[in-house]
Structure formats: C-alpha cells, structure tokens
Amino acid sequence: MPLTIRQLRYFVAAAESGQVSLAAVHLNISQSAVTTAIRDLENLLGVSLFIRNTQGVTLTDRGRHFLNHAYQVLRTVDDALNLPHSDENASGRIRLAASYTVQGYLLPYHLQRLNQWYPNITIDLFEFERAEIEQKLLDDSIDMALVLTDNLTDEAIHSERLFRSERRLWIPAHHPLQQKAHLTLEDVGKEPFIMLTVDEADLSAMRYWQHKGMEPNVILHTSSVESVRSMVANGLGVAILSDLVYRPWSLEGRRIDTRSLDDVVYPMSVGLAWHQDKEFTPAIRAIYDYFREVYLTPEQHVQRKG
Structure with a gap:
C-alpha cells in the first residue's frame, strides 16, 4: 500500500489539533476517514505515531520525528501545485x-x-x-x-x-476548557489572559471583547509571539491568536491546543x-x-x- 498525500495531511491535522475529531472538523471530513488514514499510515510505517487517550492524541517520539518530514513533503507538494505563471521577461x-x-x-x-x-x-x-x-x-x-x-x-x-486567518483560543494541553461543548468569551474571561501587542494585536482583540461588553483578565502584555506560546504551553494563561502564527509546540516542547469560540471573534x-x-x-x-x-x-x- 503506497503512502498518500491525503494520509500526510490527515496526520498533520491530527498532530496539530491533538484530537481526531477536531482534525476532522478542520478538514471538513468524517472522523472515521481521519482515523482510517492514520491507522493505514501507521501500518505502512510499522510504528505508532500517536498515543491515544480520552483527552485526544499525543505524538510519540517517532511521531514527532515523522511530523517534521511530513511538513517538508507537504510544503514541496504545495509548491508544485501552487506555482504561479512566471514572466521571465519581467524586470x-x-x-x-x-x-x-x-x-x-x-x-x-x-x-x-x-x-x-x-x-x-x-x-x-x-x-x-x-x-x-x-x-x-x-x-x-x-x-x-x-x-x-x-x-x-x-x-x-x-x-x-x-x-x-481565523483567530482561535490557545490553551495548554488537557486544559479544562477543552472539555466544554460550547466555549464563549465569558468562559475565557475567567482565565488569566496573555495579550499580544505586536502588529496592534491588542487593539484587534479589544474589538471583539468590547463587542461583548467585556474585558479579558490580562496578566501580561507582550510583543513576543514566542512568549505567548511558552506562557500558554506552561499553563500560565490563555490567548486568542490567529492560525497564521499558531504552532502546536512551544520552544520547551510543550503542547498548545486550540479551540474555536462560539462568540464572534474577527479573523485576521x-x-x-x-x-x-x-x-x-x-x-x-x-x-x-x-x-x-x-x-x-x-x-x-x-x-x-x-
């Protein structure tokens, strides 16, 4: 059975979201399709890529190693599919x-x-x-x-x-908010909040907070995305940032999960x-x-x- 690009995309989606069900939502496909693709990929490689538990899925050491290769393959494929029509005479x-x-x-x-x-x-x-x-x-x-x-x-x-680029809630792995069926800004407002300031991110954030007549419980204003990432991953607070800057791991190797909010949060x-x-x-x-x-x-x- 050959390896497919679809398997790689489904694997990456599950790795980044930490949940097969959430990956299925992002991919707009059935949960069983993601599960089957990952199982076939593991059978092909002869290794376990994930540790499964009631909270979701976590990458094994082999899974983390394979994720880096999957990113490289998908970037190469995207390059091939999205090549613009070049004009070599343009100067x-x-x-x-x-x-x-x-x-x-x-x-x-x-x-x-x-x-x-x-x-x-x-x-x-x-x-x-x-x-x-x-x-x-x-x-x-x-x-x-x-x-x-x-x-x-x-x-x-x-x-x-x-x-x-959609803005979503960033939370540490296994955070209690992950268990809520519906998630609102009122829920987030009870948590310590890390406010990014670079590129006027704080001004953008206050637009949707003020739309609800609320203010976040800000414990830190920072211009560093990596600072936000590390603070969230280490359980010191939560944040709402765009998918463009999201990465599933902090510099310390701790996981960051995301959740979409039921309230209106304007995309970037x-x-x-x-x-x-x-x-x-x-x-x-x-x-x-x-x-x-x-x-x-x-x-x-x-x-x-x-």
Whole structure:
C-alpha cells in the first residue's frame, strides 16, 4: 500500500489539533476517514505515531520525528501545485514592506519563490509598523506592502485582501476548557489572559471583547509571539491568536491546543496595500499578480483544500 498525500495531511491535522475529531472538523471530513488514514499510515510505517487517550492524541517520539518530514513533503507538494505563471521577461525593482506578523510568518516562503520565478526583479524589503507603512506609501518611500488590512486607516491607501486567518483560543494541553461543548468569551474571561501587542494585536482583540461588553483578565502584555506560546504551553494563561502564527509546540516542547469560540471573534485579514494613485511598473505588476494568483485563483483554493 503506497503512502498518500491525503494520509500526510490527515496526520498533520491530527498532530496539530491533538484530537481526531477536531482534525476532522478542520478538514471538513468524517472522523472515521481521519482515523482510517492514520491507522493505514501507521501500518505502512510499522510504528505508532500517536498515543491515544480520552483527552485526544499525543505524538510519540517517532511521531514527532515523522511530523517534521511530513511538513517538508507537504510544503514541496504545495509548491508544485501552487506555482504561479512566471514572466521571465519581467524586470525592475520594487520596494516592498511588510508588518511584523507577515514578515515573520508568511513572507519568507514567498520571497524564495519570487526570487526563483522573477530573477530579473530586485525586491528591496522593509519591515515597519502599520502607521509607518501607511506614511511611506503616502510619501512614495515604498511601492507596496503586505499588511493586516483591517488595521489600515488612511483613505488614500488602497488595499486588497488575500486571505483571512481565523483567530482561535490557545490553551495548554488537557486544559479544562477543552472539555466544554460550547466555549464563549465569558468562559475565557475567567482565565488569566496573555495579550499580544505586536502588529496592534491588542487593539484587534479589544474589538471583539468590547463587542461583548467585556474585558479579558490580562496578566501580561507582550510583543513576543514566542512568549505567548511558552506562557500558554506552561499553563500560565490563555490567548486568542490567529492560525497564521499558531504552532502546536512551544520552544520547551510543550503542547498548545486550540479551540474555536462560539462568540464572534474577527479573523485576521492579510493583504496588499498601495497608494491609490500609484502607477504600477512591470515589476510591481508582476509581484501584485503573483500574490493574487496564489491566494485568489479559485482553482488553487480547491487544490489547497484537497
């Protein structure tokens, strides 16, 4: 029986969620399909990838090792499926800025592909906070930016959303909130809360808290995503952050689980921004078309869901 990409995707989903049932929800398939795929994968490899218990599933040592390889294989497959139509004749220079979250968790992957597909385009890369990005777009210090589009304020800045990243509750493994059938901000409000501040994450968070007329029980404001990750993993508090920055393990190797909330928690929107009067050069147009094709082409959305 050959190894399949589907088995790898189901295995990764279960490893990241810590529950087969939750993986099935995220994949929009039946729980039995995930269970069967993982069992077939374990039979093929001849090892146990998970420890099963009433709380969910936990990776074995072999499972953790295999997860790293699974990530590499799936990244390679995604590269092959989502290749943009390159224009080898495109040339020029673009001054591209990104905010912290986009720079750290999204852009490096695309920069490698852009360098490969557009070798005659020079990308001058900058990292700024949102307010500085807006100002530099207005005074033409930069050409285009990848930002959290919901945070933009100046009407002269045109933006186009590429995708949304859902915000979910981060909790340590086996936290009591994991057992609740329905989970609301009122439940979260009783817990110590770690508030991320980078990229105006605290301002975004307060929008949905204030919508409910509530405030979180904040015990720490921090600009470090890794600090949030470690604090949550070690049972010192909970957080609500986007899937874009989620990783299932802290630096100490402790697990972090996620749960969707029944209350409205606005997703994080990531997209392109430029001055409304900006004239697109061939280089700017090529980069613009690249991101639109990767994220907005319907056929590629279907491929990524498969």
